[in-house]
Amino acid sequence: MKYRKSTLDSGLRVIMVEHHELPIVAIELLVKTGSVHESREEPGLAHIVTQLLREGTHTKRSLEISESIDFIGGSLGVDCGYDSSSVMTTALVKHFETILDLLSEVARFPVFNAKDIEIHRDKTITTILREKDNKTSIAGRHFSEMLYGEHPYAHPPIGTMKGLKAISRDKIIRFHKTHYLPNNSILTVVGDINYEKTLAEIRETFGGWKKGTVPEQTLLPVPEIDGYKIRIVNKPDLTQTEIRLGNMGIARDDPDYFALMLLNHIFGRGPASRLYTKVRSEKGLTYGASSGFATRKLRGPFYVRTYSKNETAIETLLLVLDELKKLKSGGVTEEELESAKSFYVGHYPLSIETPAQIASKIIVQEFYGLPENYIDKYLDNVMAVSMEDIDGAIKRVLDPENLVITLVSKSEDILEGAKALGEVELKEL
Amino acid sequence: MHISTAEQIKLDIKEHRLKNGLRLILAEDHSSPIISFQVWYNVGSRNERPGITGISHLFEHMMFKGSKNVEPEEHGRIIQQNGGTDNAFTAKDMTAYFENLPGSQLELAVRLEADRMAHLRLTTDTLASERQVVKEERRMRVDNSLVGKLSEALYSTAFISHPYRWPVIGWMSDIDSISLEDCKAFYRSHYAPNNATVILLGDIDFQKTISIVEKHFGNIPPAELVDEVIPIENIQQQERQKDLFVDASFPWLAVAYHIPEAAHDDIPVLELIGNILTGGRSSRLYRRVIYEDQSALSVFASVDNNKAPGLFVITVNSIKQGHTLEEVTSVVNESLERLKTEMVTERELEKAINQKETSLVFGLQTNFARGMRIGFSLARTGDPLGFIKKLENYRHATAEDIQEVAKKYFTPENRTTIRLLPKEKWYL
Numbered sequence: 001m002k003y004r005k006s007t008l009d010s011g012l013r014v015i016m017v018e019h020h021e022l023p024i025v026a027i028e029l030l031v032k033t034g035s036v037h038e039s040r041e042e043p044g045l046a047h048i049v050t051q052l053l054r055e056g057t058h059t060k061r062s063l064e065i066s067e068s069i070d071f072i073g074g075s076l077g078v079d080c081g082y083d084s085s086s087v088m089t090t091a092l093v094k095h096f097e098t099i100l101d102l103l104s105e106v107a108r109f110p111v112f113n114a115k116d117i118e119i120h121r122d123k124t125i126t127t128i129l130r131e132k133d134n135k136t137s138i139a140g141r142h143f144s145e146m147l148y149g150e151h152p153y154a155h156p157p158i159g160t161m162k163g164l165k166a167i168s169r170d171k172i173i174r175f176h177k178t179h180y181l182p183n184n185s186i187l188t189v190v191g192d193i194n195y196e197k198t199l200a201e202i203r204e205t206f207g208g209w210k211k212g213t214v215p216e217q218t219l220l221p222v223p224e225i226d227g228y229k230i231r232i233v234n235k236p237d238l239t240q241t242e243i244r245l246g247n248m249g250i251a252r253d254d255p256d257y258f259a260l261m262l263l264n265h266i267f268g269r270g271p272a273s274r275l276y277t278k279v280r281s282e283k284g285l286t287y288g289a290s291s292g293f294a295t296r297k298l299r300g301p302f303y304v305r306t307y308s309k310n311e312t313a314i315e316t317l318l319l320v321l322d323e324l325k326k327l328k329s330g331g332v333t334e335e336e337l338e339s340a341k342s343f344y345v346g347h348y349p350l351s352i353e354t355p356a357q358i359a360s361k362i363i364v365q366e367f368y369g370l371p372e373n374y375i376d377k378y379l380d381n382v383m384a385v386s387m388e389d390i391d392g393a394i395k396r397v398l399d400p401e402n403l404v405i406t407l408v409s410k411s412e413d414i415l416e417g418a419k420a421l422g423e424v425e426l427k428e429l
Numbered sequence: 430m431h432i433s434t435a436e437q438i439k440l441d442i443k444e445h446r447l448k449n450g451l452r453l454i455l456a457e458d459h460s461s462p463i464i465s466f467q468v469w470y471n472v473g474s475r476n477e478r479p480g481i482t483g484i485s486h487l488f489e490h491m492m493f494k495g496s497k498n499v500e501p502e503e504h505g506r507i508i509q510q511n512g513g514t515d516n517a518f519t520a521k522d523m524t525a526y527f528e529n530l531p532g533s534q535l536e537l538a539v540r541l542e543a544d545r546m547a548h549l550r551l552t553t554d555t556l557a558s559e560r561q562v563v564k565e566e567r568r569m570r571v572d573n574s575l576v577g578k579l580s581e582a583l584y585s586t587a588f589i590s591h592p593y594r595w596p597v598i599g600w601m602s603d604i605d606s607i608s609l610e611d612c613k614a615f616y617r618s619h620y621a622p623n624n625a626t627v628i629l630l631g632d633i634d635f636q637k638t639i640s641i642v643e644k645h646f647g648n649i650p651p652a653e654l655v656d657e658v659i660p661i662e663n664i665q666q667q668e669r670q671k672d673l674f675v676d677a678s679f680p681w682l683a684v685a686y687h688i689p690e691a692a693h694d695d696i697p698v699l700e701l702i703g704n705i706l707t708g709g710r711s712s713r714l715y716r717r718v719i720y721e722d723q724s725a726l727s728v729f730a731s732v733d734n735n736k737a738p739g740l741f742v743i744t745v746n747s748i749k750q751g752h753t754l755e756e757v758t759s760v761v762n763e764s765l766e767r768l769k770t771e772m773v774t775e776r777e778l779e780k781a782i783n784q785k786e787t788s789l790v791f792g793l794q795t796n797f798a799r800g801m802r803i804g805f806s807l808a809r810t811g812d813p814l815g816f817i818k819k820l821e822n823y824r825h826a827t828a829e830d831i832q833e834v835a836k837k838y839f840t841p842e843n844r845t846t847i848r849l850l851p852k853e854k855w856y857l
Contacts, residue, residue: 021460022790062720063711070709071780073787092787119723122749126679126726130747133575133677237676240568270514271493271505281502284561287569309568339510346512346531349463354794 003362004195008203010211011183015362016198017190019355025191026090026356027099029107030363032186033179034083035157036297037217040150042167044159048120049175050078050085055116057109062116065106074099076106080157083297084367093192097201100189104205107180112172125164132429135235135242135307135408142233142427143244143406147301149223181212186366190355222248222299225402228422234411235429241313241409245320247399249302252295252368258381259393260293262340266332267291267323268304272339274323279306285316297368302397310409314417317405324400331391344382440799442813445639449651450623454803454813455638456630458796464631465796466538467527468546469804471626472619474521474597475737476657481615482592483599484607486519487563488615492526493517494555497548501555504541511537519597522736523808529797532632536641542627543645546620551612560604567598575677579744579849583683586671587740587845591662621652628804630796662687662738669845674852679726679747680754681849684761686741686838691734691809697822698834699741703730704781705773705831706743706764711780714764718745722760724752736809740845741838754848768835772828785823789816 006014035046054076055062069076074091076099087107089099131137141156148154155163187206189198225247250260268275268291279289285308294300304324308316352358365374407414411426418424445453473485495501508515513530515538528538571577581596588594598604627646629638665687688699706714707730718728726747733739743761748754793799806815 022793024787024790024794063716066710070711071776071783073780073783073785090791092790119720122723123719123726126747126749129678130726133679135573235676238573240565240573270509271502272509277502280562282558284558285565287562287566307569308565339506343509343512346510346534347514348512349461349531350512350514350529353461353463353796356794 003358004199005362006199008182008206010206010209011181012206012209013186013366014199014202015186015188015359015366016193016195017188017355017358017362018193018195019190019358020192023093023192024090025093025096025099025189025193026088026359027103028086028088028188028359028363029103030186030188030367031085031107031180032083032184032367034081034085035155035159036082036152036219037179038152038163040152041163042171043152043155043163044124045163045167045171045175046085047080047157047159048117048124048164048167049172050080050087051120051124052112052116052172053078053087053106053110055120056111056113057105058111059109060105065102068098069102072098076102082153082157096193096198100201100205104209108209110176112169112176114169117169117172121164121167124158125161128158128161128164132235135238135240138233138235138429139242139244139406139408142231142408143246143301143303143404146229146231146404146406147225147246147248151220151222153222153296153298153300178215181214182206182209183211184214186363188359188363190359219298224248225399225404227401228403228405230405230418230422231407231425231427232411232415232418233406233408233427233429235408236410238310238408238410240307240309241407241414242307243313243317243320243405243407244303244305245317245403245405246301246303247403248299249293250295250397251297251299252364253370254295256389256393256396257295259385259389260397262337262344262382262385263332263390263393264291264293265340265343266336267327274327275304275306275320278323279316279319283319285312285319289320310413313407313409313414314420317407317418317421321400324398328394328398328400331387331394334387337385337387337390341382341385345379348379440793440814440817442803443635447622447643447647449647449649450621451642451646451649452626453639453642454626454628454807455633455635456799456803457633457635458630459632462532462632463530463796464532464535464629464633465527465529465800466535466542467525467628467800467804468542469626469628469808470524470619471624471808473519473523474595474599475592475659476619477592477595477599479595480603481607481611482595482603483563483597484603484611484615485524486598487560487604487607488612489517489519489524489526490559490563491551491556491612492545492549494552494559495550496545497550498544499541501550504545507537507541513538521593521597523804525804527797527800535633535638536645539641539645543649546622546625546646547649549616549620551609551616553609556609556612560607563598563604564601567601567604570598571596572601575675575681575849578673578675579681579683579847582671582673583685583740583742583845583847586669586847587665587685587687588662590660591737592659593662593735593737593739618652618655621654622646622649623651624654626804626807628800630800659737665843665845668841670847671845672848672850675849677849677851679749680851681747682745682754682757682761683847684743684758685845685847686840686843687738688733688741688838689738690736692811692815694822695834695837696732696734697819698826698830699838700732700785701778701781701823701826702768702831702835703732703741704784705777706730708781708784714743714761717760717764718757722752722756724749724757724760734805734809754850758846765835765839769832769839773831775828778826778828778831782823782826786820789820
């Protein structure tokens with residue numbers, strides 16, 4: 001995998017991946033600040049800051065920004081996650097300078113007009129209200145809230161209604177000023193480029209960006225779960241129940257990352273996994289059953305997601321719990337482990353087919369502070385996972401007796417069945 | 430003015446046909462040791478009839494339930510063990526199966542696909558279980574989804590006789606009543622080498638690949654393909670409207686017009702219109718609805734590219750409090766009227782063309798994506814490279830063409846409007 005890394009005097013980390021198959025280029029500026037860095041009073045602050053970046057700068061109005069990117073057929077987008085925020089732009093490579101300038105402009109010089117703040121506050125509140133029309137979004141929000149309590153991971157980065165109403169223009173400006181710093185950012189350029197020329201252009205465009213003091217960020221520890229914590233969210237029109245359950249998982253830099261990646265592959269990833277085989281292929285109870293570790297800076301959830309018609313929802317839930325318990329007590333077989341390894345080894349070239357895929361691996365290494373040789377050692381790390389590693393990881397991380405269980409359904413259809421598992425909290429939307 | 434990016438795109442395909450009628454389309458790319466192997470069957474929901482709607486899709490599920498030399502669900506397991514991923518999808522005009530995997534495993538994928546084309550196991554038990562899976566899929570995609578409900582209502586209102594009027598997943602009652610005999614008959618008549626195309630891209634050698642495909646598929650006998658009579662949709666004579674009362678926080682709107690089939694010359698022009706209206710934040714309707722009126726959360730135009738005539742649809746998602754469906758409907762309708770009375774500007778046209786060109790190039794980044802473009806293009810227009818040639822149509826489109834096309838299709842009698850209305854404000 002060919003790539004270059006560099007650091008500007010301002011502390012801005014630069015990653016470049018040269019790939020000449022198509023005349024295209026993609027640039028991403030990742031700022032190492034996300035919703036986890038908001039104070040408790042203002043959930044949604046980091047997100048609305050990203051949304052407002054492209055609504056006008058010192059020299060360009062919102063419409064001019066849109067017009068210039070649309071005219072060349074390019075894209076300009078923003079994203080706010082739990083741990084980081086990004087501005088991303090793509091275009092044919094002949095427009096490289098245009099999009100590099102645009103990205104620098106919107107990330108560094110937004111004006112945050114009062115009028116635009118109100119537009120986005122209203123739009124975001126409507127988007128949060130609309131979540132109630134989608135059982136997957138409802139389940140996601142309630143599951144996080146039950147798992148994380150007061151921690152900022154308790155709500156999606158888009159924030160809360162209450163938080164959005166409380167956000168002031170001053171706070172928006174201050175948040176941007178405090179966190180959008182070169183020494184808190186990673187700039188990635190991938191595509192049909194030339195390293196020297198690209199680096200020179202980056203230096204010119206971002207040269208004036210001054211280093212600042214990145215605030216010390218002390219993050220709340222995540223809470224512990226005791227027993228089953230069950231909630232039914234009542235949405236009376238549903239004929240199919242959304243099921244989400246899990247417990248606290250791991251952070252991205254966890255030493256058991258590779259063991260758990262393989263374990264999850266065996267348990268709940270793809271058509272050969274235990275969950276899919278049992279719940280879908282054998283029993284026909286669902287169309288989809290999967291599990292995953294959402295790895296973040298801090299411990300993210302280990303979750304199982306599935307759904308089944310209300311009549312069989314509890315049966316499905318019990319089956320999933322049963323599979324989890326079996327995994328906890330019986331572990332995996334050597335054959336399963338070998339098969340998971342051979343998937344990752346064989347699949348590796350497919351996971352680095354595009355420059356964007358390559359870049360995302362390098363960003364992970366940089367952002368989570370993984371070893372410099374992380375990418376070169378990736379397959380060695382996969383191959384090195386032993387049965388003992390898997391057993392140790394299962395023992396430490398899987399906890400089928402202490403789980404958060406979120407069910408979104410017509411509550412009267414499933415309430416009695418759910419009660420057999422323990423105390424049930426019933427919530428209206 | 431336009432620097433021809435398309436000329437920089439190298440997509441050399443080679444074609445071959447086996448004696449049994451199986452068509453091969455191959456594209457070599459040795460930049461990475463990987464391949465995408467795809468089998469496209471020329472059958473989809475358009476080949477169904479009332480009573481067995483959804484059979485193409487249910488049958489696609491059955492293709493994973495074992496064949497002569499492969500156990501149920503083993504197909505995916507073997508592919509994964511060898512570093513690959515596999516899946517399939519069914520659409521109105523086609524059904525496709527694919528494996529993306531290391532180049533060294535080519536023969537494995539070929540062998541597995543040939544086995545299920547020739548010797549599928551169809552049993553009562555697997556059908557019973559897969560029927561339940563598909564019903565859960567329908568509950569997820571349609572019955573418990575606003576997007577699904579809107580789309581189903583739209584096509585079943587705009588179409589009266591053509592099979593596009595039912596959803597690809599089929600009506601629930603039909604999914605329930607499809608029999609094992611129906612599946613066997615469907616398999617016999619549609620799953621045959623002379624009704625399929627193999628698309629293979631990546632790190633392959635042309636001659637060697639043909640001989641591998643020949644080895645595994647060559648002995649599969651062709652089927653006697655019957656000329657199906659697919660009902661033609663009569664020209665819509667008057668405006669149609671349907672209101673659906675649903676559990677939703679906000680109203681939604683879809684305004685649709687009948688348009689011709691994918692191979693028709695008006696399609697590229699309609700696509701450009703789609704971009705002028707909603708392509709990017711500077712587009713006409715996006716600016717008006719999202720920024721100026723702030724009346725909804727999103728607005729998007731889509732243009733069907735189907736083998737038979739489809740729809741041009743503008744969907745407005747989540748109309749905000751303080752705004753009405755009537756107000757938003759007239760904004761949408763006025764934007765279409767304006768296309769008939771005023772020429773679009775040169776800059777707007779050029780912008781739309783640039784957007785089309787860029788999205789084409791970005792869509793060619795992986796073997797899999799290239800294969801998909803080729804397969805869709807072939808199934809819908811008969812030309813595997815039609816999607817690249819279409820660039821020329823975009824470039825030659827004029828403001829006059831836009832006006833002509835707008836006048837031709839955006840008429841009240843050709844319009845179908847679907848509205849999702851909240852039953853009550855239950856979220857309060």
